[in-house]
Amino acid sequence: MYRKAVSVAAIAGLIVLILLCQILGTYLKKEFRAGQEAEETGAALTEPTVVLDPGHGGIDAGKPGINGVEEKEINLKIALKIKELLNEKNIEVVMTRDTDDRLADSQREDLKERVAVMNREKPVISVSIHQNSYHEENVHGAQVFYHSQSEEGERASAMIQECLNELQPDNEKKIKSNDTYYILKNTEVPTVIVECGFLSNYEEAQKLSSDSYQEEIAVAVAEGVFLYIEDIRQQTDDDA
Numbered sequence: 001m002y003r004k005a006v007s008v009a010a011i012a013g014l015i016v017l018i019l020l021c022q023i024l025g026t027y028l029k030k031e032f033r034a035g036q037e038a039e040e041t042g043a044a045l046t047e048p049t050v051v052l053d054p055g056h057g058g059i060d061a062g063k064p065g066i067n068g069v070e071e072k073e074i075n076l077k078i079a080l081k082i083k084e085l086l087n088e089k090n091i092e093v094v095m096t097r098d099t100d101d102r103l104a105d106s107q108r109e110d111l112k113e114r115v116a117v118m119n120r121e122k123p124v125i126s127v128s129i130h131q132n133s134y135h136e137e138n139v140h141g142a143q144v145f146y147h148s149q150s151e152e153g154e155r156a157s158a159m160i161q162e163c164l165n166e167l168q169p170d171n172e173k174k175i176k177s178n179d180t181y182y183i184l185k186n187t188e189v190p191t192v193i194v195e196c197g198f199l200s201n202y203e204e205a206q207k208l209s210s211d212s213y214q215e216e217i218a219v220a221v222a223e224g225v226f227l228y229i230e231d232i233r234q235q236t237d238d239d240a
């Protein structure tokens with residue numbers, strides 16, 4: 001009789017112990033996750049990273065300019081200027097390329113590599129820099145593209161477009177969603193493509209080839225990116 005009572009007590013004790021362990025485990029897991037998320041958001045905003053992606057490179061020159069310039073060269077020059085401006089604001093920048101070389105031998109692999117950098121670095125935003133072209137010479141003006149499923153991409157696009165339109169007062173272009181561009185389709189982070197202007201328009205091609213106008217474009221894009229980061233910071237503060 002006595003042995004039976006001891007066994008029952010032991011089993012009951014064991015059950016209580018298991019339950020306590022489970023409750024403690026759940027509590028610790030919850031605390032750990034909350035801490036981790038706070039750390040991630042905090043790090044993303046106190047030391048934000050931006051990926052800058054100058055389109056094309058190497059044997060892929062991009063769109064040919066009506067004045068003989070090559071798109072790849074203008075993309076790189078503008079992107080390097082944006083990098084400098086963002087660095088001045090303590091924003092870390094990862095470039096997908098900072099030389100003339102593209103990232104792989106085929107265009108497909110090159111784009112894949114660019115997306116891999118964006119997904120790996122987990123930036124607050126990725127910005128691809130390109131120049132446009134059209135068969136009608138009078139078409140001009142910068143335009144920013146985003147994926148239709150990316151709310152953040154759309155928000156960032158609007159801020160960058162507004163800054164560009166201030167620089168180009170006669171530009172009536174609006175942000176546009178695009179679900180076919182490889183980069184927009186395959187990134188897991190907010191991503192935008194900035195088409196700074198049309199190389200098929202002589203006047204704009206000439207401007208885009210000049211160092212001073214490249215600087216002005218860079219200032220506008222960097223300002224838009226900075227406004228976007230500030231906006232996320234503000235939202236995070238409001239949520240806290």
Ligand SMILES: [Zn+2]
Nearest residue numbers: 055062130131
């Ligand atoms: Zn391009």
